[in-house]
Amino acid sequence: MAHIQLKNISKTFGNHTALSNLNLDIADGEFFVLLGETGAGKTTTLRMVAGLEKPTEGQVFIDGVDVADWGAAERDVALVLQQYSLYPRYTVRQNLEFPLKPKIRRLPEAEIKDRIARAARTLRIEHLLDRKTDRLSGGEMQRVSIGRAIVRKPRVFLMDEPLSALDAKLREALRTELKNLQMQLGATFLFVTHDQIEAMSMGDKVGVLNHGRIVQMGTPHEIYNNPRDTYVASFVGSPPMNLIDGRLVNDRAVMAPMNFELPLSGGTRTGGATDGRPLVFGIRPEDVYLESGAPVEAQVHDVENHGVEKIVTLRVGDTMLRATVPARTAVAIEQPVRFAWNPDKVVLFDKGSGVSLRHAG
Amino acid sequence: MATTMITTLDRSSRAAARGLSDISIRNLFIIPTILFLIVFNIFPLIYSLGYSFTDFRASTNAPANFVGLQNYRDLLNDPYVWSNFAITAKYVIISVAGQLFVGFGVAMLLNRDIPLKGFITTLLLLPMMLSMAVVGLFWKLLYDPSWGVINYALGLGNFEWLADPRMALYAVALTDIWMWSPFVMLLSLAGLSAVPKHLYEAAAIDRAGPFYTFFRITLPLVAPILMIAVIFRTMEAFKTFDLAYILTSQPTAELISIRLYKMAFQEWQTGRSCAMAYIVLIMVLAITNIYVKYLNKVKER
Numbered sequence: 001m002a003h004i005q006l007k008n009i010s011k012t013f014g015n016h017t018a019l020s021n022l023n024l025d026i027a028d029g030e031f032f033v034l035l036g037e038t039g040a041g042k043t044t045t046l047r048m049v050a051g052l053e054k055p056t057e058g059q060v061f062i063d064g065v066d067v068a069d070w071g072a073a074e075r076d077v078a079l080v081l082q083q084y085s086l087y088p089r090y091t092v093r094q095n096l097e098f099p100l101k102p103k104i105r106r107l108p109e110a111e112i113k114d115r116i117a118r119a120a121r122t123l124r125i126e127h128l129l130d131r132k133t134d135r136l137s138g139g140e141m142q143r144v145s146i147g148r149a150i151v152r153k154p155r156v157f158l159m160d161e162p163l164s165a166l167d168a169k170l171r172e173a174l175r176t177e178l179k180n181l182q183m184q185l186g187a188t189f190l191f192v193t194h195d196q197i198e199a200m201s202m203g204d205k206v207g208v209l210n211h212g213r214i215v216q217m218g219t220p221h222e223i224y225n226n227p228r229d230t231y232v233a234s235f236v237g238s239p240p241m242n243l244i245d246g247r248l249v250n251d252r253a254v255m256a257p258m259n260f261e262l263p264l265s266g267g268t269r270t271g272g273a274t275d276g277r278p279l280v281f282g283i284r285p286e287d288v289y290l291e292s293g294a295p296v297e298a299q300v301h302d303v304e305n306h307g308v309e310k311i312v313t314l315r316v317g318d319t320m321l322r323a324t325v326p327a328r329t330a331v332a333i334e335q336p337v338r339f340a341w342n343p344d345k346v347v348l349f350d351k352g353s354g355v356s357l358r359h360a361g
Numbered sequence: 362m363a364t365t366m367i368t369t370l371d372r373s374s375r376a377a378a379r380g381l382s383d384i385s386i387r388n389l390f391i392i393p394t395i396l397f398l399i400v401f402n403i404f405p406l407i408y409s410l411g412y413s414f415t416d417f418r419a420s421t422n423a424p425a426n427f428v429g430l431q432n433y434r435d436l437l438n439d440p441y442v443w444s445n446f447a448i449t450a451k452y453v454i455i456s457v458a459g460q461l462f463v464g465f466g467v468a469m470l471l472n473r474d475i476p477l478k479g480f481i482t483t484l485l486l487l488p489m490m491l492s493m494a495v496v497g498l499f500w501k502l503l504y505d506p507s508w509g510v511i512n513y514a515l516g517l518g519n520f521e522w523l524a525d526p527r528m529a530l531y532a533v534a535l536t537d538i539w540m541w542s543p544f545v546m547l548l549s550l551a552g553l554s555a556v557p558k559h560l561y562e563a564a565a566i567d568r569a570g571p572f573y574t575f576f577r578i579t580l581p582l583v584a585p586i587l588m589i590a591v592i593f594r595t596m597e598a599f600k601t602f603d604l605a606y607i608l609t610s611q612p613t614a615e616l617i618s619i620r621l622y623k624m625a626f627q628e629w630q631t632g633r634s635c636a637m638a639y640i641v642l643i644m645v646l647a648i649t650n651i652y653v654k655y656l657n658k659v660k661e662r
Contacts, residue, residue: 052562073568085563089581098577099567148567 002063002155002188003028004049009058011044018044019212031182031189035199036209042192046158049190051075062155078149082161084141086133092144093129099152119147122181139170150181159191163198175201196236200224208232227347230354233282239311241282242321245351253281260296260316265343278351285311287342288323294340300331314339413635420629432636445620452534452616453598459538460594464545465587472553489543497607500536529611537604545590552586588656592649599645617641
């Protein structure tokens, strides 16, 4: 197990900058999720830790040792890729044996057997061991590919969107399995994904990557409740945080075009929030309530039924905002409703830079 | 009537105006080829099968007598013919193995990012595009004991490449390897570039060494296409005639096709040579069948 550090990493491909000045610190035994959109530089970061890619600038440390000159083999990492990369023409067992068989560190036969049996049991692929890999379903292939990582005892597990090619049910199941696995092994995980649900549900720590820069790093709770800027606020969460332009007048949020007003509580205010300053108010959909006596009137623009809850899109003039309400709430499209928000949960962002006032300090 | 037929032909086209349907156009293209095949391939094939059971000699006017399986019996009991087969087998093995080794080796070297890769590949393919006779004549000059470039470059003095009975067959095989390795290289390159890069990365992560990676990943994935190269080259090498005929007249390098040629056109034993040709044909078919069976097995794995 290992402690991974990336210091001032930059990476350019030709004149395209994939990563700029990236700093990461992944503690031993931590499940670290790198979250970002396609092309944000997640995979590049991962490949750099794996030793498949060299940083243009900066250093990678594993357990405090600069590994710049180490190849993938010496770094002793395990990598699970989105496209599985199972070895074709081999059975599942042969695939699992592969990392254990090279001559240099050949293990005794009994040990190999034992490890494969244990990995197969953990991933519930025991019945597939003698099957050829091309006769497997996507989910089974991905389990085998995870299995190939865990039969070894690598210092770090690197996972590049291992679940994104799977269907929803399986993704959920494997999410739990992976998290349990990590806790059982006490292993360091670097997990790359564009799916914020995966990041929220699995990560001990989440790093949000945007255009090759880490925008925010913290526990899923911090990222969700206290996003550093409007990018994180709108990227994390489904549906995303409502972001409404407005200004502060006498401790109340006044929304610009339609001039509707909502109260703020003292807790959300910081020194930077002076009267009249143009701001963006962020509020999670679950903190928006529909109540008959609430201060603002809106039209129901759209209703999405999710079973346990409904996501209602409200329209006030040109401003749209979403509210998550219990499924039993009866709403119809174009019906007038009244809403309020939880004044303790409002996040204030600077209008120009998009940075949260709490983080700007 | 052409107009009543179901046709996909454009009705305003000139062909349609002339009353042609697409079926008649298809026939127009196919029938000449089929006729050609029948007249020049299938008919002689069957006709020669008939001759193979007779003592027919094309050089005389004497009528052909039916002799049953006598020709086949004689040929298969003839130790000289068997020695020709042994020579041919040796030649096929040396030449195909050499081509496989050189061709695949060069393909491995070329399968990476190097400057002028396309240009180098094209240059390496040139030998394959020459005519057999031209290659034979040129290599005869290269092998020449007194002023040949090979002896000069290797400092071998007056070494007899083609006149030495022990060396002649190897010299012919060497020429064949030079000429046809590019073919194996081309097929291998196609196979190698089809191996997904992420497998190599996965192997590197799994800490497999270069040999382990080669034998466990590269070779199994390229094997089917290599098998195809081997089938083609074996068939070709088995019927090598021109190259060996031009290069040497050593009896130790007398391949089965040369023996066949001599039997048919120097000794004029037409009936017997037909029988011989059939024996060779059956052998080639048998060997090819074994390969194809094996190829299918490789593919299934």
